[in-house]
Amino acid sequence: MTDSEDAREGEATPPERPLLENGKPVQKPDYEKGSMGRRSFLGKIGAATGIIGAATYLSKAPEDWPLSMRDDSGHRSEPKITPIRLNDYRIEKSAAASADVGIGRGGTPKQMLRKALDGIGGIERYISPGDIVLVKPNVAFDRAPALGATSQPELIEELVNMLLVDCRAQEVRVADNPIESPADCFMKTGLRAASERAGGRVYLPDSNAFKMLNTPGAKLIEEWWFFHRPFTNVDKVIGVAPVKDHNLCYASMGIKNWYGLLGGRRSQFHQDIHEIVSDLSIMIRPTLTILDGTKILMENGPTGGDPSNVVTGDVVMAALDPVAQDSWAFEHLLKRDPNDLPEYLHKSEEKGSGRVDYTGRIKEIL
Amino acid sequence: MSGPTPVDELLSKPVRKKLRLTNVRIASQIFFFGGFILLCWLTWTSRLEGYPVSRILEMDPLVMISTMLSTGYVYRYLGWGLLVLGLTLLAGRVFCNWICPYGTLHQFIGWLFNIHKTKDNFDRNRYLDVYYFKYALLTVFLIMSAMGALQIGLLDPICLMYRSVATVIAPTFDMTVEQIPGVDPLWIDNLKFAPGVSRRVFVGSFWIGLMLLILVGANVYVPRFFCRVLCPLGALLGVVSRFSLFRINRDVHKCTDCDLCLTRCEGAADPQAAVRVSECFSCMNCIDDCPEDALSFSMVGLDTKQVQLKPDVSRRRMLFSGIIGALGYPLIKIHGKNTNENFSPMLIRPPGSVEENEFLEKCIKCDQCINVCPTNVLQPATWAEGGLEGLWTPVMNFDISHCQLKCTLCSEVCPTGSIRKITVEEKLGKGEFVEEGPIVLGTAFFDRGRCLPHAMDIPCVVCEEVCPVSPKAIQTVDEEVKDVFGEITLLNKPFMVPDLCIGCGICQAECPVLDDRAVYVTAVGESRSDERSLLLESRAKSDK
Structure with a gap:
């Protein structure tokens, strides 16, 4: 079994020589068993925890907390329509105008x-x-x-x-x-x-x-x-x-x-x-x-x-x-x-x- | 061969390359497709200023021939169909690949999604036995037409395309563009097919959209599936094209049997062997693809042995489809959905429509009337209103809207005269039409168990307010009542004067009892049919 790092280096230097064992070529296995490094392991765990944590916050945090998407009553998801107001378009009647x-x-x-x-x-x-x-x-x-x-x-x-x-x-x-x-x-x-x-x-x-x-x-x-x-x-x-x-x-x-x-x-x-x-x-x-x-x-x-x-x-x-x-x-x-x-x-x-x-x-x- | 002619000198090689027949063809397709969309866009009350918006339908020779078979006459502009027939006699099925907007759509989608290798395309473009099917369909449709059941609109490509645009593509487009934020809505109105109305709906248009999607999607599996297998208009032109002057000719001495001409053959016309003239769309791709310059679009007579003129339909198959066509007529009539005794109360036809049997002999389900209708009241009929025979023909749905008093647009655009061209005067029974009286679409009835003033002592009478005729067909009996809460209210209780009602449906459209209206219009009493009348004599007329 070859180390994965070596295999990568081997790819970089063509042409690849056939592996010999006892003078006979050895067939490469179809796949190589990889091993996960510590960094990679911690990174994946960290990412997973972050995503799940964020999702938990968004869905479970009390409704008045920032970014919370929680909706226990079902009313929060109702479409919110903010009414507008119209201006008053009237003009003060001028003194010169005698009539309404x-x-x-x-x-x-x-x-x-x-x-x-x-x-x-x-x-x-x-x-x-x-x-x-x-x-x-x-x-x-x-x-x-x-x-x-x-x-x-x-x-x-x-x-x-x-x-x-x-x-x-x-x-x-x-x-x-x-x-x-x-x-x-x-x-x-x-x-x-x-x-x-x-x-x-x-x-x-x-x-x-x-x-x-x-x-x-x-x-x-x-x-x-x-x-x-x-x-x-x-x-x-x-x-x-x-x-x-x-x-x-x-x-x-x-x-x-x-x-x-x-x-x-x-x-x-x-x-x-x-x-x-x-x-x-x-x-x-x-x-x-x-x-x-x-x-x-x-x-x-x-x-x-x-x-x-x-x-x-x-x-x-x-x-x-x-x-x-x-x-x-x-x-x-x-x-x-x-x-x-x-x-x-x-x-x-x-x-x-x-x-x-x-x-x-x-x-x-x- | 002699040396280069002056023309050759004028046309340098790059110019020649641009002027290839296929490029000219693409230009023609873009022109006609754009023109078609432009005509659909013009089919709207604020833009229709005498433009011939239904011209592509009127140029459709299948519409001309089938309505001629069913009615014995050629309506208004349908003679334009001769133009396409003449063109086919000259140059074969050029209509299919140079003009037809539906064909262009198919070709474009097929080209866009063609991920096959050149070699695989050879096999996809070889003639298959099943391509005879369109001739069988044409036979069935024409025999049914001759007997009086016009159904070509189901599959005629132009009708299909107009219908799809009117009920699916145009409303989808409008709904999309009005969502664009930050653009002046007055400017967006210029883009929309139907500006200045609230969102239009078309009952059952899902099925029309699905049909379009399936037929267009089929191109991914079989190139030009619809054109090669189903198109009845293509079949008609295929029969005619055997007499055409120009066609694809193969010079057998130059040909090396490389099959490259099959790479992009649209019609599956076997240009590598004896060219099937009836299948050839004259798309000119094979001329482009031939490395030996063995193929040409030229006059008849080069080598008659190298072409197959007739469609490949055996006599037995023709006989079979003839029998099916002859059986189709009774089948569709015995369904019994549209007799004078048993017709749907919702089968309310637009103003100007001819009597129902005649209507069904003329309507090609192109839905141009539905596209132009400014109130959205016109809807493609579903199975419920017209059965299969009336499927996608126009009916009025007064729950959605009403027929506007001074509008005759549907009668302007109808290419076949199922909605005869009328004037506002004729519609309202004014001027020289006083004797005939107004065109009546149906009769309104009150459901007094649901009407607010009648059943619940609540004031309302929106129906009376909006009734557009003078004097009003909805009038009121006014009485003061004391309701259960002790309030004294003046109630205007509406009642119907059937002699004055023209069935425009605005009372039903505006009735606040939304789901099952307290006033509603049914088809009985429509003036286009004596068999479906209601009153023996209008009391209003005899008074005058």
């Missing part, structure tokens, strides 16, 4: 929008140069704009244009989470084309676009999935809503419009519709809410579907107080009895989102 709600009447949609904004002191007062502004239209269904179920593209185009050109906003985003296919709804309503023509960027929701939102004080959506992607680094938020009939909650206007940012199983909220809509009024504190009274869906809402359901109006509203705005629109645009005012407006007032009573807080520009 501006109403622009007559002319083209562009003129009406301009008048409405002038009623609350002009848009430049609310948007600073370099702002990232999010515009939230209502794109719920794949309807043509004339059917009044969605926001009017002319108004959105005008607004985006105004924000980029007049207010010198850095970026204008347009986003909604429609009930029907988002890609399709944005196309059929003409809102994608309108936004992009004016230079806005359209954000469509997909599975990764939602985050858990924490809204302190909300009853139903204290924590709920929220279409958050377009809100990343946003400075100002403007809602642009149509005025629509709604069988369950009587009317869908400026506050109800925020429903379109919810994700998750939102159809459950119809079981307590007035609570959810008033929750929405505190979920988002928008810079401005704009109501589009140029195409008013008087019946068969909120989907519409027939031109006969739509009345053409000549009003655009812009408001700092969405509750007062909805209250006025319910009475004057949908032409309903103010005694039937949706309960959610009163609830919103209770939650501190504004005041139902609009008397003396309105500036109408003809």
Whole structure:
């Protein structure tokens, strides 16, 4: 038997000579019995102990120790979702603005929008140069704009244009989470084309676009999935809503419009519709809410579907107080009895989102 | 031979090497494969602007011939199939190795995983008797088509490829790219096949994926297994290619019988012996591999004894497959899954679909409609909805989503007219279609034992809110009730007006009673069939 060290040396010096014993070549054994040195033995034992020890620590150390992976209750492995909070996007009302709600009447949609904004002191007062502004239209269904179920593209185009050109906003985003296919709804309503023509960027929701939102004080959506992607680094938020009939909650206007940012199983909220809509009024504190009274869906809402359901109006509203705005629109645009005012407006007032009573807080520009 | 021609002088040796026919072929394959993926990517609501996204299907002559046999007519653009037939008459089965995206996929995978020695490859590329099988399959499929049961879509390579991309590859790709961190999601939207919707699912797509995996994986064991053994389109082109003008010819005087031409022979066409024209994919590899320059792709007439024109199928085998085809039709019909008396309530076809028997004569299961559907409501039918005959044809699954009112995309892309091309006006029964009324997909029903306002005095009526027709097909009876906790609530109790319902399924899709919806749509009442109607007469129409 040869020493293993010698064998290694032998390999290094070719050619290897055949081993001779009594003058005859001796066949090498197929394998050689190795022997483990002390160092190697200790090293292996050490490594094994280390690995087993580390594994034991990770799995068995008390749960509050660093790096511990122990989970006795099974609760530690539950996915942890850290809710986020939204900023308050409101702006202090300047002294110069006398009203909380501006109403622009007559002319083209562009003129009406301009008048409405002038009623609350002009848009430049609310948007600073370099702002990232999010515009939230209502794109719920794949309807043509004339059917009044969605926001009017002319108004959105005008607004985006105004924000980029007049207010010198850095970026204008347009986003909604429609009930029907988002890609399709944005196309059929003409809102994608309108936004992009004016230079806005359209954000469509997909599975990764939602985050858990924490809204302190909300009853139903204290924590709920929220279409958050377009809100990343946003400075100002403007809602642009149509005025629509709604069988369950009587009317869908400026506050109800925020429903379109919810994700998750939102159809459950119809079981307590007035609570959810008033929750929405505190979920988002928008810079401005704009109501589009140029195409008013008087019946068969909120989907519409027939031109006969739509009345053409000549009003655009812009408001700092969405509750007062909805209250006025319910009475004057949908032409309903103010005694039937949706309960959610009163609830919103209770939650501190504004005041139902609009008397003396309105500036109408003809 | 005379001296070098001016052309020879122009083409220096390195240029010549680059211009080898095999390189041109690879360029063509990349072009068509890329084009195919591009067309699948374009098959989406925001990109489809009149692009001919189903053109490769429409160029498939097997689709043309089999639907012609089953219906007697050639739909819309299916005449494009003549282009491929003409090409085959000119140069043999070039389609298989120059155009077909499925063939390209097989060749690529086979090349990637080929770890065999050159010598072993000789044997892997020799003709085997079992390669006749595709001709038998073609016979079975064509006879069944002629009798009225179109099943070629199961194995037609183009249908198979479109189907695999639509229901497996595209959603897998989308799911993967949306996970890439740190990239602007608006930019990722440009990559995705279906941007701007939540993650799409396709019921039973596992089996479609498994079929793709097995067929593509088979290349490791038998090169071009699918193309050589199963492909019915290849078989059709193989039959036609006997008349082709150009083919691989072997100069026996130069040939030294070295068998090197077998190294990369894609079709197992025996170029080392009498070339089997029906098997040859015109891949041109053998010309590259021949050290003696004995092989050429040239006009007929050099040496007719050195080729075998006809497919190697005996008369007995043809007779056998003919009998099986003739038996296949009754077998598939007697299964009884799709008669007018016994059809699945879930067999709800997309708008524009023709009457069910006619539908089954036309649908090639390519699932282009499923790919283009912007709401994901269209799903490949499983055994439960359509039996074998309807397997992987499009059905609507309203638990997943609904049919959007103003969308007719599925009818735009359907290559065979099983979903006839319709306009929004026709779908909604407006304009010149007022007389016909809207296209009705099925009828919605309430399960009042599960409906929240009806059964539990809890307000809800999401169904009524989303009902898209005007006037609404779901209306409510409003009443104030005192619930068990003493609260007085105003309940809107929904009910159905079947005369107005178009079966779009949005009520079912939005119903919060998730697992077994309190409002659900079944196929009865669909307007495409008089045999499956529900109401004698629509009260809504007679009023007007």
